[in-house]
Amino acid sequence: MANTSIYSKLDWRLIIYYLILVVFGWLNIYSSVHAENSILFDFSQRYGMHFIWMCIAFGLALAIIFVIPSKIYNGLAWWMYILMIGLLLVTLVIGVEVKGSRSWISLGGIQFQPAEFSKITTALALSALMGKYGFVFKRTSCWLRAFATLGIPMLLILMEKETGSMLVYIGFFLVFYREGMSGWFLLAGLFAILEFILGLVFSPYVAMLVLTGTFLLIFFVRNKHVLTGSILTVVAITLLAFLPKLLAVEAIAAKNPFPAEVWLAAICCAACLFVLVRDLLMRSKDKFMRYLLICYILFTGFIFSVQFIFNNVLQDHQRARIEVLLGMKDDPKGVGYNVHQSLIAIGSGGMFGKGYMQGTQTRFDFVPEQTTDFIFCTIGEEWGFVGSFGVLLLYFLLLMRILNKAEQNADAFTRIYGYCVASCLLMHILINICMTIGLMPVIGIPLPFLSYGGSSLLAFTILLFIFIRLDLDQWKYLKH
Amino acid sequence: MSLSVSRKNILIAAIAIAFLAVISRLFYVQIIEDKYRINAENNALKYKVNYPARGRILDRNGEIMVDNKIIYDLEVTPIDVQPFDTLAFCEIFDLDEEFVKERFDYYRRYRSRIGFGSVSFLKQIPGEMYDKFAEKSYMFPGFDAVIRTAREYPVNSGGNLLGYISEVDQNFLNSHDGYVMGDFAGKTGMEMAFEDRLKGEKGYEIFLRDAHNRIQEHYENGEYDKEAIGGSDVMTTIDLHLQAYGQQLMQNKVGSVVAIEPSTGEILAMVSSPGIDVSQLAEINRYYSELINDPYKPMFNRAVQSAQPPGSVFKVVNGLIGLQEGVLTPDTKYPCHAGYQVGRVKLGCHNHVSPIDMYQSLMMSCNAYYCYVFRNIIDNPKYGSVGEAFDKWREYVTSFGFGTKLGSDIPYELAGNVPTRATYDRLHGKDRWKSLSIISLSIGQGELGCTPLHLANMCATVANRGYYYIPHYVKYQPGETVDSTYNVYTTRHYTMVDTTYFPEVVKGMEMAVQGGPGATARSVAIPGIIMCGKTGTAQNPHGSDHSVFMCFAPKDDPKIAVVAYVENAGFGATWAAPIASLLVERYLKGEISPERKYLEQRMFDANLLYKVKTK
Structure with a gap:
């Protein structure tokens, strides 16, 4: 009885979306590698291999729904997490180097990438941690634990030089946000990216101006001086914009050893420090103000390290890809080649495309x-x-x-896990597609369910179907 | 609750905005911007690939060892083909009409796959054929000749040392980036070792087609075309003529010769015989099955891939270890009466004076002497047990490079074998063996396996009086940027034997060539050059003894160290020694002195293949 009703309670809509994507991906893999006389089930070819992976994935999906008890996900989350951390460590030592990153393990002739699967264990561990009764994100001990749970696999994957996979984990901050992390964190992250680009494309001075203007505005709006504040900000920034011109006047330039942004940063940071110290001495209750000032100083430091990060921390190919993306270098034959060819391929599709297997750009490798x-x-x-x-x-x-x-689910574990799945998929989709259409630098991560590759297909299948299985459990609660 | 719901909505809104951004970009790229869009009638760009010329391979003096010649591939774009004069076509290319018909049936069957694309019709058509075709190409629209290069060898020198190139297969593609079907890559030898520098970069031109599928113009005025970049010429350390001479000496013999410049570790010549003739190398596919089935295995680079017992040349190593361990001085004398015998163990020797000191032992290659030396090393009470002492001995031997891959740039280098304690524990039972059980190691027999490269490296080490540079064949032309991987070849490697002991064995080796009666290699002394050498006659389970000789010259400031290893040929002094000494003379003097011409002729003429069992 219970078993027959599973079918009616399964979330068929999710399963159908999944099936459409997977089969569509396979057809496209076939289209892009088929040779003159290929057959659909040639297992020496990628589409043949992918078919095998698909069958394994479907088998796994069935097993997750019908065989594996759902209790283990919450119960064993930490064990699986620790196991996966161990596996990542092992990979660092014995991993096989493929295209510059040491992230593949070879087991009996089959190679797989633990980093793909550690998303699942990290998602489960985070759900177990944050879904526990009494977890309040704002509490220091709580968010510290959440950050550590996320940070350890990120660090290990970064050490494997899988920067792309590592970036996906940033998506989990959306889950943190849903579970109570301040939205300022996300905004600060976006703002950091903006400052990074400004600092690179224009100059640190421009980045400083935008930073100062933004923080002034936040300050005024916070203190309910919206109109006067806006006017003041605009005036101040406009005036400051002329500072470099002023410093460039020969008489001044001769005596001035520092560029404009240093002066601006020094003055503003000094002011911030002054207010901070005064605040601390007066034991002011306005914590927001304090954070704002600290943030300002941190961002200033960040702006000044942008050049250093760009030139010394990033690897050569990463730097080149960013330069092409930001239009700092036009290089359609070198690093920009991939993106340009990709754009031609996509662009030449037009409204309705050239038809299945009629692609000319992708056919020629x-x-x-x-x-x-x-x-x-x-x-x-x-x-x-x-x-x-x-x-x-x-x-x-x-x-x-x-x-x-996820939101409808009564169980916090399932809800958080659902958010984890969604943000993981979202990051993959956005990063991958934006890369192909030239909105982001080339970052090698697969497109969920569509890309060729056993590890990624299996990992995404497991990720999604655990959620479908957990979702099934809510009927248990509703009965009582 | 209200907080969480609103947060969910904020997240959904953010996701929606991100998706909208992506979709609007797609809309822009696919619908609005026509830089990327090509309109419906000429929806195909034609890519014409330009293949780069592969870099040439030069010898140490800049002479060309491997050159390029131009050949053509005939490509066809089926959709452009119009009915043509099949007869004339077949005449030009010397084809069957049936073949052409078959091909076109095939194209018709797979026309949807091929689309506007081009496929290869004939590969590697010679120049004359191309000229005939070029004259009449207007008659055959849709056919197109693509220039490619094939290898050409000005001098018959190198053979499988140079290696060959061939079309890449699926296995190769799986493990290498940047290649596609139809590309060529080095598969063995130098072609493989220097692939990255030789290959160059493919270029391409992009053309637009008009409504009638005719090529119309360069896409975007050629802005996205890419010129082919030819591969770089690679200089090697090989001396082209010395190599050719070595091959000539080794003809009709199985074995190898390795010559190294001791002061740099540069390989001057590396002969593996029988080898591949360069005329076969250029068209390897045609000869492949013949070569692979040849009982003498010409594809096999014996110099680095054949690990065999070194024989008596190894006495030099044991002597050095004895000196370093303090169990031997150059003046130590041991008796030898046609061999060494303890109980049932007997190791024979030839007739010579007795007793003799260390110099004489090298000069006359006494077996008994090294039994004493080896037993003194292994039974040295300072190590407590035979096992410990053996471990120490093994450490010494390994420090000469034996039993390890030396790390040269020669593909498929073997590590060889130096037995370990475990080897003997397995053979005799744990700790149930003593120095006498492994006595054959004293004269370079037993479980030792060394490649000729190992021996040549050891010879160079002795010539340098105690250190070696990793043997290599890459060299850079003056002014060329040196790859950082080259640094390993400029580092000195010292053995565990102190450099002060080397002059002693050098003296013994000098006596072996220049010494009086009883000297094993006096018959190959070169007038006017003081050469040091050591003969070896390696017993082996495959038939007659291998003939081995190592030597270097001149004694002071050595310019060349040579090892010759002639399989199943007999005494070291009979075959290997003349070959090695002739190579030395040729390299140092440029010619062979008249009184040694007969020796040279004898080597050229000798055919020892019959002595090699081929199973």
């Missing part, structure tokens, strides 16, 4: 990695805007469905 990271090119070229829009719509519906289901 001019788009690199066209079955893995650049699979979206094949879709864009052969199915056109309609096709790519369709894929995005499908992804959007999938994400919304997960979020709604």
Whole structure:
């Protein structure tokens, strides 16, 4: 009785979205690698291999729903997490180096990437941690634990030089936000990216101006001086914009050893410190003010280290990709080659595409990695805007469905896990597609369910189906 | 609750905005901007690939060892083909009409896959054929000749040392980036070792097609075209003529010769015989099955891939270890009456005066002497047990490079074998063996396996009086940027034997060539050059003894160290020694002195292949 009703209670909509995406991905992999006389089930070819992976994935999905008890996810979350950390450590030592990153383990001839699977264990561990009764994100001990749980795998994956996979983990901050982390964190993150770009493309001085203006505005709005504050800010920034001109006057320049941004930073930071110290002495209750000032100083430091980070911390290929993206260098034959070829492929698709297996750009191997990271090119070229829009719509519906289901669930563990799944998928989708259409630097991560690759297909399948299984459990609560 | 719901909505809104941004960018790229869009009629760009010329391989003096010649591949773009004169076509290319028909049936069957693309029709058509085709190409629209390069060898020197290139296969593609089907890559030898520098970069031109599928113009005025960049010429340390001479000496013999410049570790010549003739190398596919089935295995680079017992040349190493361990002085004398016998163990020796000191032992290659030395090393009470002493001995031997890959740039280098304690524990039972059980190691027999490269490296070490540079064949032309991986070849490697002991064995080796009666290699002394050498006759389970000789010259400031290893040929002094000494003379003097011409002729003429069992 209970077993038959499973079918009616399963979230078929999610499963159907999943199946459409996986099968569509396979058809496109076939299209982009098929040779003159290929057959669909040639197992020496990628589409043949992918078919095998698909079967394994479907088998796993069935097992997760029907066989594996759902209790283990919450109960064993930490054990799995620790096991995976161990595996990541092992990978660092014995891993096989593939294309510059040491992230693959070879087991009996099959290679797989533990980093793909550690998303699942991290998601489970975070859900177990934050879903526990009494977890309040604002409490220091709580958020510290959450950050550490997320930070350890991130650090290990970064050490494996899988920067792309590491970036995906940033998505978990959306989950933190949902669970009570201050939204300022997310805004600060976005603002840091903006400052980074400003500092690189224009100058540190421009970045300083934007920083100062933004913080002035926040300060005034916070103190309810919206109108006067805005005017004051605009005036102050406009005046400050002329400071470099003033410093460039020969008489001054001769005696002035520092560039303008140093003067500005020094003056503003001194002011901030002064207010901070005064605040502390007066034991002011306005904590927000204090954080704002500290943030300002930190951001100033960040702006001054942008050049250093860019030139010394980033690897050569990463730096080159960013330069191309920001238009600092036009290099359609070198680093920009991938992106340009990818854009031609997608752009030449037009409204309705060239039709399945009619793609000319992807056929000639001019788009690199066209079955893995650049699979979206094949879709864009052969199915056109309609096709790519369709894929995005499908992804959007999938994400919304997960979020709604998660939000409806009475169990905090399931809810948080649902958010984890959604943010993981979201990061992959956005980073991957934005890369192919030149909105982000080239970061090699797969497109969920569509890209070729056993590790990623299995990992995403497990990730999603654990959620579907957990979601099934809520009927248990409703009965009573 | 209200907080969480609103947060959910904020997140949804953020996701929606992000998706909208992506979609609007897609809309821009796919619908609005026509830089990327090509309109419906000419929806195909044609990519014409330009193949770069592969870099040439030069010898140490800049002479060309491997050159390029131009050949053509015939490509066809089926959709552009119009009915043509099949007869004339077949005549030009010397083809069957049936073949052409088959090909076109095939294209028709897979027309949807091929689309506007081009496929290869004929590969590697020779120049004359191309000229004939070029004259009449207007008659055959859709056919197009693509220039490619093939290898050409001005001198028959190198063979499998140079290696060959061939079309990449699926296995290769799986493990290498940047190649596609139809590309060529070095598969063995130098072609493989220097692949990255030789290959160059493919270029391409992009053309637009018009409504009738005719090529119309360069896409975006050629802004996205890429020029092919030819591969760089790679200089090597090989001396082209010395190499050729070595091959000539080794003809009709199985074995190898390695010559190294001791002061740099540069390989001057590396012969593996029988080798591949360069004429076969250029068209390896045609000869592949013949070569692979040849019982003498010409594809096999014996110089680095054949690990064999070194024989008596190894006495030099044991002597050095004895000196360093303090169990031997150059003046220590031991008796030898046609061999060494303790109980049932007997190791024979040839007739010579007795007793003799260390110099004489090297000069006359006495077996008994090294039994004494080896037993003194292994039974040295300071190590407590035979096992410990053996471990120490093994450490010494390994410090000469034996039993390890030396780390040269030669592909598929073997590590060889130096037995370990475990080897003998397995053979005799744990700790149930003593110095006498492993006595054959004293004269370089037993479980030792060394490649000729190992021996040449040891010879260079002795020539340098105690250190070696890793043997290598990469060299840089003056002014060329040196790759950082080159640094390993400029580091001195010292052995565990103190440099002060080396002059003693050098003296013994000098006596072996220049000494009086009883000297094993006096017959190969070169007039006017003081050469040091050591013969070896390696017993082996495969048939007659291997003939081994190592030598370097001149004694002071050595310019060349040579090892010759002639399989199943017999005494070291009979075959290996003349070959090695002739190579030394040729390198140092540029010619062979008249009184040694007969020796040279004898080596050229000798055919020892019959002595090698091929199973």
